[in-house]
Amino acid sequence: MSIVITGATGQLGRHVVEALLQRNVPAGEIVAAGRSIEKLADFAARGVQVKAMDYADAASVAQVLQGASKVLLISGSEVGQRVDQHRTVIEAAKAAGAELVAYTSIANADSTTMKLAAEHQATEAILKDSGVPFAILRNGWYLENYTEQLQGTLAQGALAGSAGEGKVSAASRQDYAEAAAAVLIAENQAGKVYELGGDHAFTLAELAQEISTAANRTVAYQDLPASDYAGLLAGFGVPQPFADILADCDLGIARGDLLVSGSDLRTLIGRPTTPMSDSVRSALAAV
Structure with a gap:
């Protein structure tokens, strides 16, 4: 049996490989695949199979997925190109006879109208029509979306959003x-x-308050019209098309699109999820 982790050179992918090892999956049964395989040298040293793969290169995808029992399709990072890239992986998994393809989608994909969700919705449809056994992991927002920006947030003295x-x-x-x-x-x-x-869901105002408390300085939440927030992000170097998408995501939060009910995540991991406060304090310690 082999479990293939696509996009394993990314941060989520690396965590998945480590989580499998911690669950005593034999290293030789794990295939960590991605473009920059030098980033996976530490896993290779532990016996994990490391293979070069590019979503845009169908031949490399097919080669890596040969003999795969299960595949984790981590959604690509190139917004606008992901549907074709994901289809390439799904078709290769089907040709390989994989018994399961798990896909990292977005929370509430069946109802959200966020622009960022469109490629996830299209990929879910491809999976359902493919005939490949599948599981869909509709991931909500990462705490790191906020904590990795803490240095800038503190410098500005404000957390902006829409x-x-x-x-x-x-x-x-x-x-x-x-x-x-x-x-x-x-x-x-x-x-x-x-x-x-x-x-535990939170508002951005509550996040700002937690940052203020943990950092012992005032950080206010500044709610902006989406066009203004997109312009602010672009001013910080975010490409305008992606800045527009991020601002639209905040509008999705305002509608409740990233509010997840139920306890699927807690149940799967067998423990409470990481509290926002813990994540903020850990990130501040590293700033």
Whole structure:
């Protein structure tokens, strides 16, 4: 048996490989695949199979997926190109006779109108039509989306956004990775759809207050019109098309699109999800 982790050179992918190892999956049964395989040298040293793969290169995808029992398709990072890239992986998994393809989608994919969700929705449709046994991991927002920006937030003395009083059910990459690992090693996962999010949703104003408390300085939440927020992000170097998408995501938060009900994530990982406060304090310690 082999479990292939695509996009393993990314942060989520690395966490998934580590989570599988921690669950005593034999290293030789894990295939960590990605473009920059030098980033996986530490896993190779532990016996994990490391293979070069590019979503845009169908031949490399087919070669890596040969003999795969299970595949974790981590959604690509190139917004606008992901549907074709994901289709390439799904078709290769089908040709290889994989018994399961697990896909990292987005929370509430069946109802959200966020622009960022469109490629996830298209990929879910491809999976359902492919005939390949599949499981869908609808990941909510990462806490790291905020904590990795803490240095800039503190420098500005404000947390900007367009989410209003909407709440987001965020969890850590580690949480989502452990959930993916749990699904990959479990039986009878075909057809399962998991809505994954943190145990305790919060508003961006509450996040700003937590940062203020933890850093012992005032950080206010500044709610902006989406066009203004997109312009602010572009001013910080975010490409305008992606800045527009991020601002639209905040509008989604305001609507409740990233509010996850239920306890799928907690159940899969067998523990409470990472609290926002813990994530903020850990990130501040590293600033």
